[in-house]
Each structure stands twice: as structure tokens, then as C-alpha cells.
Amino acid sequence: MSQFPGAENADQVPPPPPAAPPTAPGMLAIPDRPAAWPSVVGIICIVFGALRVIGGMWGIGSNVMMMLGTMPVQTMGAGPAGPELLPLIKSMMPFIVAGEALKFLLGIALIVVGWLMHARRPMARPAAVWWSLAKIFATIAGTAYAGWMQYVIMMEVTRMMAEDPNAPPQMQGVMTGVMVATIAMTVIWGLAWGCALPAFLLIWFSRAKVNAEVGRWASRQHGRIS
DSSP states (O other), X not given: OXXXXXXXXXXXXXXXXXXXXXXXXXXOOOOOOOOSHHHHHHHHHHHHHHHHHHHHHHHHHHHHHHHHTSSOOBSTXXXXXXXXXXXXXHHHHHHHHHHHHHHHHHHHHHHHHHHHHHTTOTTHHHHHHHHHHHHHHHHHHHHHHHHXXXXXXXXXXXXXXXXXXXXXXXXXXXHHXXXXXXXXXXXXXXXXXXXXXXXXXXXXXXXXXXXXXXXHXXXXXXHHHO
């Protein structure tokens, strides 16, 4: 009998399992990295939305103060208006305030769109598309009204200069040229600047690769809910 307990059962220990057969070398699977564009585009939307909110608040406040008479009435950034133009400009201010309020609301909506993209929510795509369509419509309407407003003001200035006997004869032609150039620049710059971001978002979310990424967000969200 062995002096070590259990020595007689040493031969009954099962052999270790065989090693796995060697495998051929191949490419290691690299997990998909999350796309970076939702954070980049989302932060850009949040920044531009905040700027629009600030601009809308300033536009509402300044125009309301001009309507109340606590701030000099400005003629499209060209300095204080003369007494002859005050009634005309004040009659336009309610529409200007409404436009600034719309700019404020669109700024808040753009911040929400940016947050949805940054958080990778499936609602980001429809929200961005609807915001872009609303912004393009508001830009066209606002630019058309701004151009018409400049036209009316400058026509009134031209009429007053024509009735002024002390005005140089060639001044009316100069004012007409300035009026046409100013209105053209207002319309071109207003449409280009106002439609740049919404046009980019519409094009961006029409890409198949981007829509596939948004579809993965929906799959992950349904997986968390279930």
C-alpha cells in the first residue's frame, strides 16, 4: 500500500483535451467604428442655431425699442432715418419683428436638430429635412420682403431728392444705380447665406450611406427598448 493517499488513483486521471487544430492565418475582424459626422454636423447646427437665437433676440428687442421711440430708427444700417422716412419705416416694423421672431424660433429648432444628430437619434433625419424646408421658405419670403422694403425706401428717397431744388441734377441717376445694386446684393447675399445650411442638410441626408447610418441608430434604439 502506498504511503501517499490517492496515489493508487493516479492512473485514473483523464487526459487533457486535445489542442485545437492550427488555423490558417487571416485578417482579424475590426469592429465598426461609430461615424464621426453626427457629432460634427450636430455641433455645427447647435452653434448656428445659438447664433440665430441671439440674432433673433437682438432683432426683436432693437425693433421694438425703435417702435416705442426709445432707440433711433435706422434706415437699413445706413444711419438714423430722417423725419420724412419715419412713418414709412415704422409701418414696416411689425413685419420686421415677425421675421425676427421666426428667426428666433428657427434657431431653437436648429439647436434641437443638432442635439438629435449629436445624440444619434433616428428623429434627426426627418427633423433636419423639415427644418431645412421651413428655413428655405422663410429665407425666400424674408429676402423678398427685405428687397421690397429697400425698394420702397429708396424710391421715397429718390422722390424727395427730385422735389428738392437744391439737389444736383445727376443725383437722381446715381441714387437709381445705388438702389439697383443694393437690392441685388441684398437678394443674392440673403438667398446664398440663408439657404446654405438647409441645402447642405438636404443633400447630406439624401445620401445612401448617411441613411444607412441613421437606420443603425433606429436598430440600436429598438434593441434598447426591447
